Amino acid sequence: MEKARPQWSNPLQFVFACISYAVGLGNVWRFPYLCQMYGGGGFLVPYLIMLILEGMPLLYLELAVGQRMRQGSIGAWNMISPYLRGVGIASVVVSFFLSMYYNMINAWSFWYLFHSFQDPLPWSSCSLNSNLMGYDEECDRASSTQYFWYRKTLNISPSIQENGVIQWEQALCLILAWLVVYLCILRGTESTGKVVYVTASLPYCVLIIYLVRGLTLHGAVNGLAYMFTPKLEQLANPKTWISAATQIFFSLGLGFGSLIAFASYNKPSNNCQKHAIIVSLINSSTSIFASIVTFSIYGFKATFNYESCINKVILLLTNTFDLEDGFLTSGNLEEMKTHLASTYPKEYSEVFPQIKNCSLESELDTAVQGTGLSFIVYTEAIKNMEVSQLWSVLYFFMLLMLGIGSMLGNTAAILTPLTDSKAISSRLPKEAISGLICIINCVIGLTFTLESGNYWFDIFNDYAATLSLLLIVLVETIAVCYIYGLRRFENDLQVMTGCKLSWYWKIMWAFVSPLLIISLLIFYLVDYILAGTLTYQAWDATQGHLVTKDYPGFALALIGLLVAASTMCIPLVALGTFIMNRRKRGNTSTIA
Amino acid sequence: EPWEGHGISLQIHAELPCRRRVIFVLRCSRGQKYLFKAMVAFSLRTFSNKETIEISNVLLCNITKRVSFWFVVTDPSKNQTLPASEVQEAIRMNRNRINNAFFLNDQTLEFLEIPTTLGPPTEPSTPIWIIIFGVVFSLVVVGIVLLIMSGIHKQRRKSKALTETGDVEDKYETVVTIENGIPCDTLDSKEGRINRAFAADGEKLTSL
Numbered sequence: 001m002e003k004a005r006p007q008w009s010n011p012l013q014f015v016f017a018c019i020s021y022a023v024g025l026g027n028v029w030r031f032p033y034l035c036q037m038y039g040g041g042g043f044l045v046p047y048l049i050m051l052i053l054e055g056m057p058l059l060y061l062e063l064a065v066g067q068r069m070r071q072g073s074i075g076a077w078n079m080i081s082p083y084l085r086g087v088g089i090a091s092v093v094v095s096f097f098l099s100m101y102y103n104m105i106n107a108w109s110f111w112y113l114f115h116s117f118q119d120p121l122p123w124s125s126c127s128l129n130s131n132l133m134g135y136d137e138e139c140d141r142a143s144s145t146q147y148f149w150y151r152k153t154l155n156i157s158p159s160i161q162e163n164g165v166i167q168w169e170q171a172l173c174l175i176l177a178w179l180v181v182y183l184c185i186l187r188g189t190e191s192t193g194k195v196v197y198v199t200a201s202l203p204y205c206v207l208i209i210y211l212v213r214g215l216t217l218h219g220a221v222n223g224l225a226y227m228f229t230p231k232l233e234q235l236a237n238p239k240t241w242i243s244a245a246t247q248i249f250f251s252l253g254l255g256f257g258s259l260i261a262f263a264s265y266n267k268p269s270n271n272c273q274k275h276a277i278i279v280s281l282i283n284s285s286t287s288i289f290a291s292i293v294t295f296s297i298y299g300f301k302a303t304f305n306y307e308s309c310i311n312k313v314i315l316l317l318t319n320t321f322d323l324e325d326g327f328l329t330s331g332n333l334e335e336m337k338t339h340l341a342s343t344y345p346k347e348y349s350e351v352f353p354q355i356k357n358c359s360l361e362s363e364l365d366t367a368v369q370g371t372g373l374s375f376i377v378y379t380e381a382i383k384n385m386e387v388s389q390l391w392s393v394l395y396f397f398m399l400l401m402l403g404i405g406s407m408l409g410n411t412a413a414i415l416t417p418l419t420d421s422k423a424i425s426s427r428l429p430k431e432a433i434s435g436l437i438c439i440i441n442c443v444i445g446l447t448f449t450l451e452s453g454n455y456w457f458d459i460f461n462d463y464a465a466t467l468s469l470l471l472i473v474l475v476e477t478i479a480v481c482y483i484y485g486l487r488r489f490e491n492d493l494q495v496m497t498g499c500k501l502s503w504y505w506k507i508m509w510a511f512v513s514p515l516l517i518i519s520l521l522i523f524y525l526v527d528y529i530l531a532g533t534l535t536y537q538a539w540d541a542t543q544g545h546l547v548t549k550d551y552p553g554f555a556l557a558l559i560g561l562l563v564a565a566s567t568m569c570i571p572l573v574a575l576g577t578f579i580m581n582r583r584k585r586g587n588t589s590t591i592a
Numbered sequence: 593e594p595w596e597g598h599g600i601s602l603q604i605h606a607e608l609p610c611r612r613r614v615i616f617v618l619r620c621s622r623g624q625k626y627l628f629k630a631m632v633a634f635s636l637r638t639f640s641n642k643e644t645i646e647i648s649n650v651l652l653c654n655i656t657k658r659v660s661f662w663f664v665v666t667d668p669s670k671n672q673t674l675p676a677s678e679v680q681e682a683i684r685m686n687r688n689r690i691n692n693a694f695f696l697n698d699q700t701l702e703f704l705e706i707p708t709t710l711g712p713p714t715e716p717s718t719p720i721w722i723i724i725f726g727v728v729f730s731l732v733v734v735g736i737v738l739l740i741m742s743g744i745h746k747q748r749r750k751s752k753a754l755t756e757t758g759d760v761e762d763k764y765e766t767v768v769t770i771e772n773g774i775p776c777d778t779l780d781s782k783e784g785r786i787n788r789a790f791a792a793d794g795e796k797l798t799s800l
Binding site: 110111114115117118172173176179180182183186187191429431 | 733736747
């Protein structure tokens with residue numbers, strides 16, 4: 001008897017799995033940055049337009065393919081056309097690269113989480129130098145949170161060429177992260193289905209708690225006003241639209257094969273059209289919700305720094321001119337400065353170089369994304385809150401849930417094709433296959449625990465998935481619409497789910513989304529070519545900030561390898577299948 | 593009255609008779625000036641072993657509105673001012689107590705030319721993070737082992753049940769294909785048509 005395909009216990013598990021996968025770290029640390037860079041509230045316009053033009057249609061496409069073919073990505077594309085098996089293989093390769101480096105973020109979240117149980121928080125103040133008379137130089141030049149990230153966590157080397165040794169603390173955290181992932185995927189959908197209830201809902205609880213706390217913080221309004229005042233002139237900037245399109249695309253996690261894998265465990269009658277709309281809407285609203293939280297925290301941090309700066313100036317002037325305390329306030333500071341400049345010109349000019357120009361805008365203007373946002377900027381804001389340990393624990397626990405939720409999708413994308421293939425699943429039980437994948441990824445991931453690990457991480461983060469995914473999804477859309485046939489697919493869906501495809505989906509699938517992806521591809525390629533050599537940001541300990549450096553030859557070779565390894569699968573496998581078919585036909589014709 | 597204090601500075605001017613300058617950022621009442629003199633005298637008594645120093649030997653001068661002043665300590669036996677370094681040393685040793693007497697701290701009560709010795713951070717013998725790491729690590733490993741063991745259990749029970757009922761199932765299978773007369777592979781379906789009645793029986797049999 002044929003072994004029944006494992007299924008989700010109820011459709012809610014499937015929706016939660018998709019939400020848990022799609023709502024990830026990008027919603028928290030990339031969207032607020034884009035919002036800030038490209039026009040604040042005005043960015044929502046291109047964002048929502050792109051959601052309708054490419055986000056929802058492509059998501060529905062992937063879910064429908066997975067649910068119809070009831071196979072992982074390799075099997076599904078094999079059914080669409082044997083020449084297109086390479087698309088599935090490319091998806092698996094990209095997912096493999098992603099899971100290699102993505103779990104490092106979870107390792108860092110664990111590290112910060114474990115360190116949050118100390119009073120005071122280790123990143124709240126600088127450590128002392130050897131003679132206990134002052135602070136550590138690097139910490140002094142940078143800030144305490146930057147120091148904790150670059151020195152205590154990463155122990156980063158000055159450039160990518162200097163590899164250093166494996167940091168055993170980071171390696172331990174990475175191993176723990178992989179053990180947690182293994183625990184969740186060990187039993188396939190049976191265990192994953194239960195875990196996603198937690199990983200999908202807990203981040204929302206934390207976000208709501210943070211929203212309430214964030215909005216009640218002093219100065220939060222400044223951040224929110226700054227973010228939401230639309231700068232509509234940014235809409236004329238093509239980069240705004242491209243960033244919106246790219247963000248929607250990568251935020252939903254299209255092209256990795258995870259969505260196909262999840263949908264393949266559905267009952268055929270599942271209404272995946274409704275689920276596609278629900279998941280994409282929830283993903284986008286989570287991004288907006290997370291950016292409200294982020295910007296209230298930004299506002300708090302900026303106001304705090306601004307007020308500290310003003311207080312330092314007041315103190316300096318009060319000390320220099322022996323004024324009474326309370327004489328200078330932030331309200332009368334400017335007029336008093338001019339008064340003092342005119343009354344005591346000599347002393348004022350002496351002290352003038354030390355007077356900093358405090359500006360709230362410049363504090364708010366520090367736009368940061370990625371690991372820098374979470375591990376440097378947020379920690380700086382958290383250390384100034386009351387009961388900072390609690391907020392720190394909550395925040396890093398949320399990051400962990402988001403990261404593990406996405407990892408579940410990534411590993412599902414790799415495991416489902418492997419367990420589908422009879423050759424492998426007949427020899428090894430699925431626990432062993434998952435264990436093997438986790439061990440291989442963990443060992444390769446130890447590279448990111450080297451002293452130069454963060455630079456390798458950035459290479460993977462920037463290049464492993466970007467170009468390849470665009471190509472994969474483009475081929476997917478063309479394959480379904482033109483090779484398999486849009487009408488045939490429409491009939492299949494109607495038989496399967498009973499939903500009729502409206503003209504909106506058909507137009508998007510056949511014309512709009514492919515055109516959008518092609519323009520994105522062209523933009524990326526032109527950008528790479530125009531940039532000349534690729535550069536990266538290296539941490540300079542002597543100056544206490546980042547410097548730009550060029551990638552050396554071997555790093556460029558790795559980048560090329562990463563992109564080629566996945567994209568070349570598509571044409572190579574197509575060619576291979578073609579040759580094999582020719583040979584088979586040749587054999588049968590000679591026999592006949 | 594509580595001192596709130598923002599900053600103090602101390603300058604040493606060689607020409608002026610007053611050699612130490614302290615700035616408090618509050619109205620300096622007579623009582624608190626007395627307290628300050630007492631603290632300085634106490635510091636010198638304990639750390640410089642000058643047992644005869646009295647409050648009257650500590651002189652404050654040039655008190656500004658900003659609550660800063662200069663002070664100097666005279667040596668009663670020799671009738672001249674004490675050297676700056678000695679007074680500095682005595683105050684540095686006793687800094688904490690002086691701060692606490694005024695409910696101030698190193699940031700709010702500043703003696704110029706006496707740099708603060710920053711207290712060493714308290715480091716526990718085992719870093720806390722390792723303890724929490726160990727707890728989480730063991731929990732996860734225990735969870736994995738439990739899941740794997742229960743999986744192996746289920747496999748063993750399933751294979752035992754299958755071998756017992758295997759012959760009965762085969763008879764049913766052959767009966768189906770012969771009676772229906774339709775071989776399974778001509779049925780156009782990727783999942784296969786499941787005959788509901790027999791599928792239900794099959795599940796009952798294997799779930800043992």
